[in-house]
């Protein structure tokens with residue numbers, strides 16, 4: 001042992017330093033580990049974006065969303081997790097085998113005309129166009145949602161985001177409303193492996209019929225959809241009277257709304273209803289579909305919402321501090337959809353982002369203002385205070401019939 005002038009053994013001195021160093025590293029490690037576990041998971045890969053870019057009705061939307069999120073530097077505050085394809089077994093947990101087999105078969109034929117009749121049988125026409133690589137797209141976007149759900153199961157994160165998911169219309173045996181495989185149902189089935197009470201919230205302009213139908217007879221999954229409800233508007237379901245069946249009665253909530261609703265009416269209505277849902281259903285995990293086709297400026301020209309209105313709804317849910325799966329969905333004004341989902345991503349990571357759109361590949365799409373904000377239009381709001389009070393009263397009345405105590 002070396003003896004320094006103070007008579008302390010230098011070895012022990014070094015070992016003291018050594019221990020100090022190790023202790024510091026260990027502490028740092030736990031801090032990082034904790035942050036890691038608290039970090040938002042962001043499902044992304046070049047392949048996923050490249051495949052989703054090819055979707056006819058939303059060309060390059062996936063790239064625009066991801067590029068804006070990256071340009072705002074948000075990816076460095078998240079744990080980026082690569083997706084994988086959903087396995088056949090996972091897809092068949094909800095979808096009928098014959099439908100999926102057909103989807104696979106015609107996805108790789110460019111002479112799909114000869115399957116015309118069968119295609120129509122499976123909803124594969126008009127709004128759900130056949131296109132090459134369709135099956136790969138559907139299994140990748142749903143695999144991404146499943147991986148996001150797995151991250152929540154492993155408790156390696158509190159929030160997991162998949163902007164390439166949210167395809168809420170897909171039925172077990174047919175495509176519908178531009179949705180082919182219902183990634184949301186598959187994600188919820190994955191979460192059911194661990195959680196007993198799952199809350200699904202659908203903020204898209206359209207009724208989340210595919211998810212509602214999958215769970216309308218169970219009290220384990222509560223589906224709450226806020227949507228435009230008007231004769232002749234797709235999908236035509238989701239009325240106030242649509243409250244679930246059997247054991248699932250009252251565990252389906254529908255909030256039918258009319259054209260022109262603004263943040264000032266939408267957000268308080270959503271938050272008050274979700275507050276009542278939290279009290280009675282006591283969810284353990286939340287899945288939120290953030291379809292952006294209700295935004296002002298969307299070609300659907302229906303609601304008059306902004307990114308702030310949707311943001312306050314998501315923020316309200318995140319305050320519950322429950323594991324939360326955040327998904328995309330509709331959104332046909334591509335730059336507004338990217339603005340909204342970049343804003344929601346920033347909100348989930350707790351980061352402020354500037355109004356100025358940062359320079360990046362799609363910068364030109366954000367003209368003429370090149371700002372993050374989506375501004376409300378001045379379209380007529382058909383939702384009278386009286387109408388909203390009626391809807392709110394009926395919905396609260398139904399929810400109050402739920403009890404998750406041992407009753």
Ligand SMILES: CC1(C)CN(C2CCCC2)C(=O)N1c1ccccc1/C=C/C(=O)NO
Nearest residue numbers: 057127177178204206234291293299330332
């Ligand atoms: C084909 C697309 C999806 C595109 N689109 C518009 C947007 C702008 C130009 C065409 C529609 O109305 N669609 C639909 C057509 C039939 C049935 C459903 C939808 C949309 C569903 C949806 O968004 N659910 O959340």
Ligand SMILES: [Zn+2]
Nearest residue numbers: 204206293330
């Ligand atoms: Zn929609």
